[in-house]
Amino acid sequence: MRTLKKPWTNSSVRELVNVTFTAQQPYAEIWLNEKNVGLTDKNSVFSKKLSPNTYRAMVKKGNQVVFPPKLINVSAKQTDFKLFNETAVNKTLESKTVIIVPEQPKKSSDESTDKEASAKVREILENYADPSKTDLVSREDWELVFKSAQLGHLQDFTAVQMEAQRWFASGQIELANQNYNYAFAAFKKSIEFMPKSALPFYGLGNTYLADNQPAEALKALQQAIRIDPKMAMAYKKIGDAQRLLKNKKEAIVAYKNAIQLGYTAPETRYWLGVTLLENERTKEGLQQLKELAESAPTAEIYVAMGDAYGQLKQNVSAVEFYRKAIESKPNLAVAYFKLGSIYLNEREYPKAKEALEKAVELDPDGKTFNRLDAKKKAREATSKIK
Numbered sequence: 012m013r014t015l016k017k018p019w020t021n022s023s024v025r026e027l028v029n030v031t032f033t034a035q036q037p038y039a040e041i042w043l044n045e046k047n048v049g050l051t052d053k054n055s056v057f058s059k060k061l062s063p064n065t066y067r068a069m070v071k072k073g074n075q076v077v078f079p080p081k082l083i084n085v086s087a088k089q090t091d092f093k094l095f096n097e098t099a100v101n102k103t104l105e106s107k108t109v110i111i112v113p114e115q116p117k118k119s120s121d122e123s124t125d126k127e128a129s130a131k132v133r134e135i136l137e138n139y140a141d142p143s144k145t146d147l148v149s150r151e152d153w154e155l156v157f158k159s160a161q162l163g164h165l166q167d168f169t170a171v172q173m174e175a176q177r178w179f180a181s182g183q184i185e186l187a188n189q190n191y192n193y194a195f196a197a198f199k200k201s202i203e204f205m206p207k208s209a210l211p212f213y214g215l216g217n218t219y220l221a222d223n224q225p226a227e228a229l230k231a232l233q234q235a236i237r238i239d240p241k242m243a244m245a246y247k248k249i250g251d252a253q254r255l256l257k258n259k260k261e262a263i264v265a266y267k268n269a270i271q272l273g274y275t276a277p278e279t280r281y282w283l284g285v286t287l288l289e290n291e292r293t294k295e296g297l298q299q300l301k302e303l304a305e306s307a308p309t310a311e312i313y314v315a316m317g318d319a320y321g322q323l324k325q326n327v328s329a330v331e332f333y334r335k336a337i338e339s340k341p342n343l344a345v346a347y348f349k350l351g352s353i354y355l356n357e358r359e360y361p362k363a364k365e366a367l368e369k370a371v372e373l374d375p376d377g378k379t380f381n382r383l384d385a386k387k388k389a390r391e392a393t394s395k396i397k
Contacts, residue, residue, distance in 0.1 A: 027060040028090050034070045035095040039077065042069040061085050070094045076204045079174040128164040132156050132176070140210075142243035142274035150187040156180035175204030175211075182214050191222040209239035216248055225255040243272035247279045254282065259290040277307040285315050293322045310340035317349060329353050344374035348385050355388055363392040 032041050037053045043066045051057045063086045070078035078094045135152045138144040159165055160177035168176070182197035195218055201211035212235040219228035229252040235245040250265035266283035280303045287296030297319035304312050313336035320328035333350035336343055351366030367389035371382060 027062055028085065028087055030059055030061045030085055031091045032057045032059075032068070033091070033093045033095075034078065036070075036072050036077065038072075040071040041094070042071060042080075043067065047071075063087065068092065068094060071203065075206050076171055076174065079170040079204070125164045125166050128155075128159040129166040129168070132159050132165060136176075142269075142272060145244050145274070146276055150184060153180045153183040153187070157184060171204055175201055175208075178204060179211055179214060182211070182218070186214070186218050186221060189221070191218055194218045207238065209235040209242050209245065212238065213242065213245050213248070216245070216252070220248060220251055220255075225252040228252045229256070241272055243269050243274035246272065247274050247276070250279070250282060250286075254286055259286055262286050263290060263292075277303060277309075281309075281312060281315070284312075288315065288319055288322065291322075293319055297323075308339070310336040310343050310346065313339060314343070314346050314349065317346075317353075321349075321353065326353055326357055342373055344370045345379040347373065348380040351385070351392075352388060355392055358395075360392040360395045364389055364396065367392065 032051070034041070034051045034055045034057070037051055037055045039051045039055070040047050041049055041051065041057045041059075043061075045067070048059055049057050065082055065084050067080050068078075068083045069076060069080040081094075083089075083092055132155065135148055135156055139148045156176055157180035160168075160173045160180065163173060165173050165176070178197050178201035182194045182201060185191070185194035185197055195215065198211050198215040198218060201214070205211060212231045216228045216231035216235060219225070219231060229249065232245050232249045232252060236242055236249070239245070246265045246269035250262045250269060253259075253262035253265055263283065263286050266279055266286065269279050270283065280299060284296045284299035284303065287293075287299060290296075297316065300312055300316050300319065304316065313332045317329045317332035317336065320326070320332060330350065330353055333346050333353065336346040337350070340346070347366045347370035351363045351370060354360075354363035354366060367385050370380065371385050371389065374380065374382070376382070377385070
């Protein structure tokens, strides 16, 4: 009689186990390892067959995270998980239910470390929200926020708040590193954890601007000021987006709102002045640039002031400020181009030729001015030199 062979099995393949998740709300989304795996029923319960493994579990309701990511270990002995915070319950060998248990009291040295980290993180966040200090927050600061949130070293922060700050800081780091796709993902995650905060929408808008998507930036930034109508830096970025979209009047309004609310950074005032010039409000723009030049002079401001005097047909003053720009930044090609153009109009052909040829030499690809126009003007100046 033949002996029947046992069916072949692969011992490396672990059998699936039926896992039950209980949340606080019915019809909430259960997420495992960043994937939505299903909804809880009317009794706030969801079941699914899974391989024994470690999973990162999270619960969302709509676009809001109601239970932050936590690592869970699924095994034949651990199949029931309550995804909400409860008073500590001792686990018994007979029970398969795993309840989130608060951490044991920390040692005094750990508490001191957490206290210091928390104080520094709060200072960074307060500085970022302060329009007079927001530009002082560095990538290194955001790396500290990220690390502190990731390690849970933040006192008086809920688990959801720590996860929100972790994603927000991650977005800031990726934005600084010009990794825009990662920054988009991080800020969108941050929105899930703090949908009523203007900050992640502001970060998202910043990223769209950096990625040359002003229309999308405008949507995110407008949502930021709907949440926080006094967010000064959001108005500045709205001004940038409107300016790039050629909506000059709207850009001017946004820049003025930013300044009125305290975001008086030189860049904001510079672009307000330039946009006023572009909108033919020359005297108002020139006044803005004059005030800025007194406190924070740059070659770019001098060029803009030269443009303003050119619009006012005050060519002597225009030449003066283009020359100031060149003295401040000798390799600023656009200043030479504009200076040469003024000299050509004034029939000072040798000076025009010299300035225009210098512009082409410094910027042969014409990234800051019309190269063909510069060459044409240089030829015209050359032809009229006696």
